[in-house]
Amino acid sequence: MLATSLFASLVLGLQPNPAGRIVIDGRFDDWASVPIALADPAGAPKAAVDFGEVRISHDDRFVHLLMDFGRTVNVQKLDGTVLLLLDCDGNRETGKSMRGLGGVDVIIELTPANAEFPGQAGEGVGLRSTTYQPDPQDTAARRLSPYDIGFTFAPTYASDRFEFRIRRGVELPQTAATFTRDRFTGKLLFRDRAGHARDETGAFSYELTPVNRSAKPKARDPLSRPGEAGLRIVSWNVNQGALLANSEPFGRVLAAVDPDVILLQELTDRNTAGQVEGVLNRWLPRDGPQQWDVVFGAGGGNLRCVIASRLELTPAKPVELVPHPMWREDHYLRAVGTIIEHAGKRLLVISVHLRARGRAGSREDLIRGLELETLRQAIRTAMLGENINGIIVAGDFNLVGSRRPLDLMTKWLDLENWSLEAAQAYQLDGLSNATWSDPDEPFVPGRLDYLLYSDATLTVLRSFVLDSRDLNPRWLDRHGLKLHDTASASDHLPLIADVKWVDAGL
């Protein structure tokens, strides 16, 4: 609907979502019992976004929104900008009146207009205050970032619906605090690249319950391994070789997690297997023959994948050096595979790092799909030639375009009796499955990393994404970790899975 004067306000119930917590993971079953805050009729048939339903929920820490964009799009690469106007204290006396909505305090911009090249594509998420506007010439002035309000959303791949969350009680300079009063109002606006309004919802109003911070300390060790015998596997993009250049936070995290198998991405062509072995043997020492064995990816240009294990490694030729589908013979996929012998069985393990950036249908998105098609063929060849009992494929999938690259591996692996399933790994607070975050980038936190496993022969006992900031001081101390270790190590968080063989397996 493109309404200019209509103030259609709906007031919702006082209770937080009674069915339970909203989890920012790209699955929407948690919204089933949340009432519709606003239903915008289809009214922008030619626009790149046509708003539909908006649902709102909240808990003590966050306000959540589920928004229907009416098209399958990538939030941070829209053909235009979605603006979420928020009177976040429900007070018309603070903030400014905008498009018929009084008291707007903050504006969240999904794909902000390209300031450098007006009219060209923008990217990422922006945050503005209507009452604090720093002088662009003043380099010392504080700039606002969506990270300031804990903004995140899912899924990162293209979808027609997205769930968003915004932190409550955030005090930005000269701006009303976010969601600390008993209600807030908002509305959505879509502008095309030329800056013309193409769709606009009416206003919605939402009642909030007070913030009540009485979190109980967790008694159970959040990093504990399940009692059953199995393998602990970690996949981690180590940010352009930072593992070697800044090994202390990595070492502390890996020692705390204590894995059996480590899949790394983003070592560089200047690094070696010996260097990685050195770091692992220093931080995760073990007496006797169980020193770390490292397979360093021979292909992938300047960025390399690595597999390290305390268990015996056996070469798997077809996945050691996989030619890239797009380039000449001297270019290979950023991937490396090996076979790990465990409990008398042979596990094919592949560490992979797909092409970055783009959006659904872009060149980068196409390349990601081609890369996985090529990898799928290599896996197939390995499966036909070797006696394999299980498969793990993990790494940085960079799923910021379509979901197709993931579907290629999970739905269309095309191996008889085999399928791959994605481990549903969440951060320790259980509220997000984002694996990447970097406040210096225009993009907000999202899920880029995946661990896929052959569900006919392997079971995931437990999986999680570790952000050391989720641990309380007791557990940080117990594990020898510092609060910011994961964030200071890499822009990616480590993804951890405890897997075991299904006894009745192949």
Ligand SMILES: [Ca+2]
């Ligand atoms: Ca969800």
Ligand SMILES: [Ca+2]
């Ligand atoms: Ca206000």
